[in-house]
Amino acid sequence: MSKVLVVGAGLAGSEAAQFLANKKIPVVLAEVKRIKLGPAQKVKDFGELVCTNSLKSKDPNSGHGLLKTEMKAFGSLILSVADIHAVPAGDALAVDRDKFAKEITTRLSNNELIEVVDCDIIDPIEFAKEKGCDQIILATGPLTTDGMSSWIQKNISGDDLYFYDAIAPVVDADSLDYSKMYFKDRHKPVSEEEGEQADYLNAPLNKEEYENLIAEMVKAEKVPAKEFEDWKFFEACLPIDLMAERGPETARFSCMKPIGLEMEDGSRPHACIQLRKENLLGSAFNLVGFQTRLTYKEQVRIFRMIPGFQEAAFIHLGSVHRNSFLNAKKLLNFDLSSKEFPNIYFAGQISGVEGYTESSAMGLYVAFQVWRKIKGLEPVQFPVETGMGCLVNYIMTNQKPVPSNINFGLLPPVTLTKEQRRDRKNRKKVKKRLAAERARESFEAFLATGVEL
């Protein structure tokens, strides 16, 4: 009887363990956090969302919506628990992170087929032997512990394993001055009563306020990079201070863009900072896109320059963190097993994807391939037109290993009619809709070939 060792009870590992247990495959789930929390972790529960509480868009015609549709077909644990503990966030699926992680922990711990072991795994092959496991899934995530990182480097990856990412601050809702801010979701009408309709609180900045804020960020003290490390950031998650350094207008065309955030009098601020609720009570807000390398002292000083933030109390400040991932193209097969050790699979962010939903999806993808192997079946390639298929295709073909979120750029292009091409205003939207429709059809056709999930 096959038994699978899953290392890491984060998003990918939790999905993988639950999927295999649903298939009646016994699992040993090894997790270190109850012995020692990682640098970005705050709770001992599994499936922790370490930064924002959002699993991104629910819109079936968005990249994240596509992935969600496919994950549901696999019986995703993460999505079913997220639905139960969802908090309002417009089109996004955001959750009460504590309840979410608690429930994932309870479900996995109560599963008779899953043996949870609290352990910092260093040599997964040795540990698998000890536990009688014949397949291994490494889902140790962006903050893989040092021992395991060294083992992977020594045995699989060589030196090419690290890059850096940054975390956004969270502010206490009671400490804000609401007279200087307004509730509004992008491109939706202003709420009539504060907090009643909109999920986002906005801090509008005039030209002078914006320029001062950017100038201070450029001048401010940053946490220095450690020894050998050169900063390699994920482009879609750049620290706000790095954006400021790239140019005075960069942030205004990114997380501080005011488009669709017109105020009650119809005027549009020069720039805008969006705050998203951290929990159902709305007792804390996340500064959207404000991940940062600034020192704590500088963050407090500079972020208190934001309108409404004069007395701001921060529940936690932004920080810099290590992010580990593999060069999948060089080191893995398309089922994400190691070329060197075919019984070792990599799932989640460490495989080269980026994001909560993407990592969870890769947990399901890998568990599915392991299950097929246990049944004596060949690995199966997903069509590149599907959400999961395009993610795997990306990490397996991209020349330079750069972790990526799901986005329409990863899907093969769709052809528009002449008429659709001429409609400049709606062209982009139509393209996305067509690509999403094709992805759904492709996924259904894939299942119709008799592939059992």
Ligand SMILES: Cc1cc2nc3c(=O)[nH]c(=O)nc-3n(C[C@H](O)[C@H](O)[C@H](O)COP(=O)(O)OP(=O)(O)OC[C@H]3O[C@@H](n4cnc5c(N)ncnc54)[C@H](O)[C@@H]3O)c2cc1C
């Ligand atoms: C600080 C930070 C902020 C991020 N913010 C966001 C965000 O806002 N939105 C977003 O979509 N994505 C974000 N990401 C990216 C990423 O998608 C998430 O970190 C996601 O949780 C990755 O899922 P995972 O399952 O691959 O890894 P994780 O969820 O990190 O799970 C890995 C698990 O493995 C355990 N582990 C590690 N090493 C060992 C070992 N040797 N033995 C046993 N257990 C081990 C860890 O304790 C952890 O529980 C962020 C990443 C970081 C680091």
